[in-house]
Amino acid sequence: xxxxxxxxxKETLKFVLDEVSHVKEIKQEVGKEFIARNLSAYRAMNVFMxxxxxxxxxxxxxxxxxxxxxxxxxxxxxxxxxxxxxxxFTKLEYNKWINYREEEEPENIFPLVFEDTIQLAxxxxxxxxxxxxxxxxxxxxxxxxxFLTQRHPKVTSAGVQIDFDKQKAFEIxxxxxxxxxxxxxxxxxxxxxxxxxxxxDDRKHMLTIGENSIINTFDGHHxxxxxxxxxxxxxxxxxxxxxxxxxxxxxxxxxxxxxxNKQKPIKYEQIKAWDMDRKESLVISVISDDKISxxxxxxxxxxxxxxxxxxxxxxxxxxxxxxxxxxxxDTTDIRALGNWIVEFTDNLMSLYPEAFITDPYxxxxxxxxxxxxxxxxxxxxxxxxxxxxxxxxxxxxxxxTIDFTRNNPLWKQMGLVRKKNANKALKNKLxxxxxxxxx
Numbered sequence: 234x235x236x237x238x239x240x241x242x243k244e245t246l247k248f249v250l251d252e253v254s255h256v257k258e259i260k261q262e263v264g265k266e267f268i269a270r271n272l273s274a275y276r277a278m279n280v281f282m283x284x285x286x287x288x289x290x291x292x293x294x295x296x297x298x299x300x301x302x303x304x305x306x307x308x309x310x311x312x313x314x315x316x317x318x319x320x321x322f323t324k325l326e327y328n329k330w331i332n333y334r335e336e337e338e339p340e341n342i343f344p345l346v347f348e349d350t351i352q353l354a355x356x357x358x359x360x361x362x363x364x365x366x367x368x369x370x371x372x373x374x375x376x377x378x379x380f381l382t383q384r385h386p387k388v389t390s391a392g393v394q395i396d397f398d399k400q401k402a403f404e405i406x407x408x409x410x411x412x413x414x415x416x417x418x419x420x421x422x423x424x425x426x427x428x429x430x431x432x433x434d435d436r437k438h439m440l441t442i443g444e445n446s447i448i449n450t451f452d453g454h455h456x457x458x459x460x461x462x463x464x465x466x467x468x469x470x471x472x473x474x475x476x477x478x479x480x481x482x483x484x485x486x487x488x489x490x491x492x493x494n495k496q497k498p499i500k501y502e503q504i505k506a507w508d509m510d511r512k513e514s515l516v517i518s519v520i521s522d523d524k525i526s527x528x529x530x531x532x533x534x535x536x537x538x539x540x541x542x543x544x545x546x547x548x549x550x551x552x553x554x555x556x557x558x559x560x561x562x563d564t565t566d567i568r569a570l571g572n573w574i575v576e577f578t579d580n581l582m583s584l585y586p587e588a589f590i591t592d593p594y595x596x597x598x599x600x601x602x603x604x605x606x607x608x609x610x611x612x613x614x615x616x617x618x619x620x621x622x623x624x625x626x627x628x629x630x631x632x633x634t635i636d637f638t639r640n641n642p643l644w645k646q647m648g649l650v651r652k653k654n655a656n657k658a659l660k661n662k663l664x665x666x667x668x669x670x671x672x
């Protein structure tokens with residue numbers, strides 16, 4: 234099913250549903266279409282009543298099949314409609330799904346029962362959910378995506394869509410499979426519309442949710458999708474998520490999200506430094522573990538620390554330079570590489586003890602030899618000299634060819650003296666300067 238056909242079908246379905254969604258008999262017939270195929274009618278009823286938006290559906294096989302059966306069900310229920318099913322689906326899809334039927338009966342989903350639940354407030358509970366249980370609820374479309382309670386709906390020419398980052402979901406999935414994902418809380422909201430069915434047993438610490446309840450995931454959509462991807466690869470995955478359950482109106486849920494977003498976020502540069510999924514960050518961890526390493530003593534996490542004379546360069550600058558100049562893959566000996574960079578930079582700094590050891594912040598006034606961004610060049614030079622038995626002499630000779638005085642016009646031409654993040658052009662100029670003529 235092409236995206237163009239998908240968008241056309243959505244618009245047609247919206248028009249048809251606007252006309253017939255109030256007709257009880259048609260709703261029942263559509264439900265029977267799904268039940269006859271051993272499929273739950275729950276999602277279809279949510280779409281029929283406008284609880285689940287058609288805009289959340291994609292042209293994935295599961296969504297396309299759902300739209301096909303919904304269209305067939307509407308056609309059969311109405312008798313005459315604007316739905317020419319063959320017009321929107323390929324011949325292969327039509328032949329595959331026209332007689333589609335699940336072999337097993339649909340799972341009994343409701344009531345949802347959460348044990349070991351703590352009530353945090355009148356309308357907020359905290360509990361946990363296994364990866365398998367979350368996948369089952371996701372597979373049965375129990376969690377309805379609500380654009381009114383999500384952080385950033387995506388607005389395109391085709392309409393409002395889920396702002397979904399495939400790479401982000403893939404990374405979470407990989408972290409789950411590697412057992413390094415932190416089980417942070419997924420937040421769901423049982424929409425407060427006076428039709429929800431909720432019972433909390435304070436004595437047994439048990440929360441029960443009935444079928445008439447509309448459940449929105451308002452924080453954790455990517456984790457929910459990633460969880461299903463992880464279970465598809467490893468059905469026996471041992472993982473448990475934290476779960477916050479609220480019972481709020483859409484406006485109250487938005488206020489809750491606003492409160493979360495107002496909490497001070499971790500700076501992105503610090504997040505990158507902590508991210509051990511990056512091989513360059515693993516190298517940094519080796520350098521940091523060497524407590525007598527001179528590089529470790531001058532390497533800090535945030536640029537603000539450099540500006541306030543709490544360090545000379547940042548872990549991210551060193552990590553980026555390592556990523557750009559070394560071949561990092563699954564065969565890389567991370568510890569050996571980290572130890573080499575420690576040895577190289579220890580030797581380099583010993584050539585300029587005043588600039589790196591005894592009086593570094595005074596030297597910064599007249600020289601760029603310990604400028605935070607000049608370290609890009611040092612790491613590039615280390616990569617060039619790695620495995621060269623004469624590297625110490627070559628390092629000394631190369632450093633002697635460079636005029637580090639701050640008033641050297643070269644630094645202004647390169648853009649080094651401007652106190653901003655180094656862009657790609659500056660990095661490349663530094664890499665070239667420090668490796669030029671080095672064999």
